Amino acid sequence: MTARTGEDERGHLGAVGFIGAGNMAAAILANIYDRSYVVASRRSINALRALEDAYGIKTTTDNGEVVRRTDTVFICVKPQSLDELFEELAGIDFSQKLVISILAGKPISTFTSHLDNCTRVVRAMPNLGLLVGKGATAYALSDGCLPADGKLAHTLLNAGAVAMRVEERDIDTITALSGCGPAFLSYFLGAMQAAAIERGLDPAVAKALLFQTVAGTYEYLSRNDAAYDAFIAKVASKGGATQAGLDAGKEAGICGSIEKMMDAAIRRSRELGS
Numbered sequence: 001m002t003a004r005t006g007e008d009e010r011g012h013l014g015a016v017g018f019i020g021a022g023n024m025a026a027a028i029l030a031n032i033y034d035r036s037y038v039v040a041s042r043r044s045i046n047a048l049r050a051l052e053d054a055y056g057i058k059t060t061t062d063n064g065e066v067v068r069r070t071d072t073v074f075i076c077v078k079p080q081s082l083d084e085l086f087e088e089l090a091g092i093d094f095s096q097k098l099v100i101s102i103l104a105g106k107p108i109s110t111f112t113s114h115l116d117n118c119t120r121v122v123r124a125m126p127n128l129g130l131l132v133g134k135g136a137t138a139y140a141l142s143d144g145c146l147p148a149d150g151k152l153a154h155t156l157l158n159a160g161a162v163a164m165r166v167e168e169r170d171i172d173t174i175t176a177l178s179g180c181g182p183a184f185l186s187y188f189l190g191a192m193q194a195a196a197i198e199r200g201l202d203p204a205v206a207k208a209l210l211f212q213t214v215a216g217t218y219e220y221l222s223r224n225d226a227a228y229d230a231f232i233a234k235v236a237s238k239g240g241a242t243q244a245g246l247d248a249g250k251e252a253g254i255c256g257s258i259e260k261m262m263d264a265a266i267r268r269s270r271e272l273g274s
């Protein structure tokens with residue numbers, strides 16, 4: 001028996017489960033408006049108590065119970081924990097369940113081939129912008145998904161995020177772009193801030209000016225269709241400081257480094273899936 005009541009103000013979302021309720025699961029469920037039908041699992045009882053207190057959800061250490069009590073099951077364990085999870089879920093009928101996986105690398109076929117009678121699978125790649133209601137999430141649907149599944153998945157994944165349906169073949173690249181993106185951008189910004197502080201700038205001044213620069217740059221680019229080169233040209237005059245910095249960056253191979261970061265993330269995503 002599921003924990004849902006059927007038609008309700010959420011537009012019949014049904015009960016929603018989260019297996020592997022860690023950082024990303026918490027970020028997703030925190031953005032779900034009505035969490036009274038959410039059931040989550042992980043192994044740490046203390047962490048489950050904390051989730052109950054923070055979000056008013058139901059919890060259990062029994063992953064099978066999450067499946068049995070819900071209609072839509074998010075799978076949010078690390079890719080390395082998946083085999084163990086499949087063993088635990090062996091024998092449970094998934095024919096009436098929609099599975100939403102957020103695991104990096106793992107293709108839809110992993111779930112249809114390891115979970116009994118499982119045909120309705122969404123492979124999603126969220127990001128931690130969800131922590132501040134500004135996530136970027138891409139998702140692909142299995143051939144077995146019903147028309148309503150796409151709508152339901154979009155509603156859940158669009159909460160606190162901009163969700164976009166894509167082809168599954170693009171998800172490894174999206175993993176590098178927007179899944180890893182918050183860490184890559186933080187790394188770049190942190191390096192800029194540290195360099196300014198190391199050269200004598202007051203840390204608070206460095207941070208305030210950098211953040212406002214990020215805000216202004218984002219705002220300009222979003223209003224001007226990501227016109228990167230045009231904005232660079234507005235800042236960089238010939239023989240000026242910006243041009244000198246750009247030239248040094250190019251000479252040091254900064255574009256090559258960024259491509260290497262992207263390629264390494266894409267490669268690792270593919271490895272996790274094999």
Ligand SMILES: NC(=O)c1ccc[n+]([C@@H]2O[C@H](COP(=O)([O-])OP(=O)(O)OC[C@H]3O[C@@H](n4cnc5c(N)ncnc54)[C@H](OP(=O)(O)O)[C@@H]3O)[C@@H](O)[C@H]2O)c1
Binds near residue numbers: 079
């Ligand atoms: N972090 C990101 O930015 C990001 C972005 C996109 C996608 N993802 C994907 O999201 C998934 C989770 O990442 P995360 O950062 O949220 O990791 P995380 O915080 O480590 O969460 C994973 C959770 O799974 C639980 N777990 C492990 N084995 C389990 C089992 N057998 N049964 C039930 N729960 C189990 C762990 O809790 P216990 O030890 O208490 O069981 C842990 O809290 C990964 O597959 C990752 O590829 C992450």
